[in-house]
Amino acid sequence: xxxxxxxxxxxxxxxxxxxxxxxxxxxxxxxxxxxxxxxxxxxxxxxxxxxxxxxxxxxxxxxxxxxxxxxxxxxxxxxxxxxxxxxxxxxxxxxxxxxxxxxxxxxxxxxxxxxxxxxxxxxxxxxxxxxxxxxxxxxxxxxxxxxxxxxxxxxxxxxxxxxxxxxxxxxxxxxxxxxxxxxxxxxxxxxxxxxxxxxxxxxxxxxxxxxxxxxxxxxxxxxxxxxxxxxxxxxxxxxxxxxxxxxxxxxxxxxxxxxxxxxxxxxxxxxxxxxxxxxxxxxxxxxxxxxxxxxxxxxxxx
Amino acid sequence: xxxxxxxxxxxxxxxxxxxxxxxxxxxxxxxxxxxxxxxxxxxxxxxxxxxxxxxxxxxxxxxxxxxxxxxxxxxxxxxxxxxxxxxxxxxxxxxxxxxxxxxxxxxxxxxxxxxxxxxxxxxxxxxxxxxxxxxxxxxxxxxxxxxxxxxxxxxxxxxxxxxxxxxxxxxxxxxxxxxxxxxxxxxxxxxxxxxxxxxxxxxxxxxxxxxxxxx
Numbered sequence: 368x369x370x371x372x373x374x375x376x377x378x379x380x381x382x383x384x385x386x387x388x389x390x391x392x393x394x395x396x397x398x399x400x401x402x403x404x405x406x407x408x409x410x411x412x413x414x415x416x417x418x419x420x421x422x423x424x425x426x427x428x429x430x431x432x433x434x435x436x437x438x439x440x441x442x443x444x445x446x447x448x449x450x451x452x453x454x455x456x457x458x459x460x461x462x463x464x465x466x467x468x469x470x471x472x473x474x475x476x477x478x479x480x481x482x483x484x485x486x487x488x489x490x491x492x493x494x495x496x497x498x499x500x501x502x503x504x505x506x507x508x509x510x511x512x513x514x515x516x517x518x519x520x521x522x523x524x525x526x527x528x529x530x531x532x533x534x535x536x537x538x539x540x541x542x543x544x545x546x547x548x549x550x551x552x553x554x555x556x557x558x559x560x561x562x563x564x565x566x567x568x569x570x571x572x573x574x575x576x577x578x579x580x581x582x583x584x585x586x587x588x589x590x591x592x593x594x595x596x597x598x599x600x601x602x603x604x605x606x607x608x609x610x611x612x613x614x615x616x617x618x619x620x621x622x623x624x625x626x627x628x629x630x631x632x633x634x635x636x637x638x639x640x641x642x643x644x645x646x647x648x649x650x651x652x653x654x655x656x657x658x659x660x661x662x663x664x665x666x667x668x669x
Numbered sequence: 670x671x672x673x674x675x676x677x678x679x680x681x682x683x684x685x686x687x688x689x690x691x692x693x694x695x696x697x698x699x700x701x702x703x704x705x706x707x708x709x710x711x712x713x714x715x716x717x718x719x720x721x722x723x724x725x726x727x728x729x730x731x732x733x734x735x736x737x738x739x740x741x742x743x744x745x746x747x748x749x750x751x752x753x754x755x756x757x758x759x760x761x762x763x764x765x766x767x768x769x770x771x772x773x774x775x776x777x778x779x780x781x782x783x784x785x786x787x788x789x790x791x792x793x794x795x796x797x798x799x800x801x802x803x804x805x806x807x808x809x810x811x812x813x814x815x816x817x818x819x820x821x822x823x824x825x826x827x828x829x830x831x832x833x834x835x836x837x838x839x840x841x842x843x844x845x846x847x848x849x850x851x852x853x854x855x856x857x858x859x860x861x862x863x864x865x866x867x868x869x870x871x872x873x874x875x876x877x878x879x880x881x882x883x884x
Contacts, residue, residue, distance in 0.1 A: 654771045
């Protein structure tokens with residue numbers, strides 16, 4: 368009974384708080400540009416509006432067009448369930464759950480790409496191809512980051528991996544994971560969430576033909592993913608396990624807010640990278656995580 | 670604790686190696702090299718000293734001024750004179766050279782663990798840093814086509830040798846240290862002139878064009 372209550376509570380936290388982050392990012396961008404900007408709760412209004420609308424289906428599309436976003440959304444929520452929340456611990460934890468987390472993220476990406484190809488449009492196929500080819504490099508970086516945390520703590524369970532700090536390599540790991548966060552969530556140096564120019568967008572291309580509730584699921588899933596990566600980054604870097612429960616909760620919330628504001632600032636100050644420069648940046652993120660792994664390995668062996 | 674600070678500085682220098690491998694713009698390459706020179710100049714002061722040694726301070730100052738100001742200044746002048754800003758088509762492009770450099774750095778760390786070092790040097794990153802810098806220098810020398818990038822590779826290679834020299838700082842005479850520094854400065858000075866001549870003769874700094882003979 369207690370477990371069910373805990374799971375429902377956690378689900379509510381993830382579902383309700385996630386759409387806040389894109390709102391904060393947009394507010395920061397508007398503030399830097401000297402505009403008033405959309406309200407922080409804008410994504411909630413958008414989701415409510417989309418939920419009430421009908422769905423336009425292409426005659427070509429198979430049921431996968433609807434199933435893709437749904438499966439992706441559920442996979443992202445499942446990944447969020449595995450992620451411990453600072454002092455709250457996690458609802459379900461087992462040996463090797465970090466592997467399941469990585470695979471759930473990959474499943475979500477696969478389903479989004481699959482649904483994009485269902486429309487039969489070459490344009491969306493191009494977006495899916497771009498998304499997946501960047502993901503190859505970003506996934507290498509995140510697997511290396513997880514490996515370095517695992518070597519540091521000698522464990523393959525998220526709760527024990529994330530409670531101490533990443534040690535001497537924490538700065539490297541933070542930089543690497545932040546770059547991965549930007550790439551995975553299609554933020555500015557990699558992709559511009561605002562653009563609708565056909566040659567430049569990646570994620571936006573894939574979701575162009577979705578409408579109504581499936582689009583709402585995609586948008587909400589993207590915000591959950593952003594929150595997931597922010598929480599992962601903060602817990603990997605800060606030694607939350609060493610703090611008292613209220614302090615750890617406060618540090619987690621403050622850290623996630625800081626990451627969100629950081630994304631907004633990066634988005635205001637940087638321009639999108641040219642496509643051929645993107646692999647270089649992602650390789651740099653991979654190397655940062657690799658050197659964090661090296662530091663963990665060398666420090667642990669001493 | 671000075672050992673930790675020294676390791677941090679060597680780690681930063683190793684990071685600058687990778688920055689030098691990944692940057693396509695010559696000004697940022699020169700900046701990386703000059704920053705690495707300044708970091709290397711501070712290092713003799715961080716080594717454990719029982720007594721104040723004025724020679725060590727002199728070496729540190731000369732290195733900082735030479736590698737951080739004089740040589741980068743000469744390189745920037747050569748760059749402006751030759752009117753090149755960017756390495757366009759390197760032999761080994763940036764992602765492979767970054768991966769090579771990272772692999773070399775990891776191999777250097779692994780190799781240094783297996784070497785029979787003196788106990789006072791075993792904890793520091795001096796030896797892996799030296800090997801990694803030399804490998805980075807080699808990669809830049811082999812992989813870049815513009816003469817100025819190759820000079821930067823040569824400087825990073827020399828920085829690696831300097832890191833090795835830090836192991837022996839108390840037994841190496843000041844004359845040798847200053848001699849090396851003077852050689853490097855004169856070398857870069859001469860290369861600056863040669864770069865200018867290459868630019869005038871071939872209208873380009875691409876060393877690939879130097880392999881074909883012309884009347």
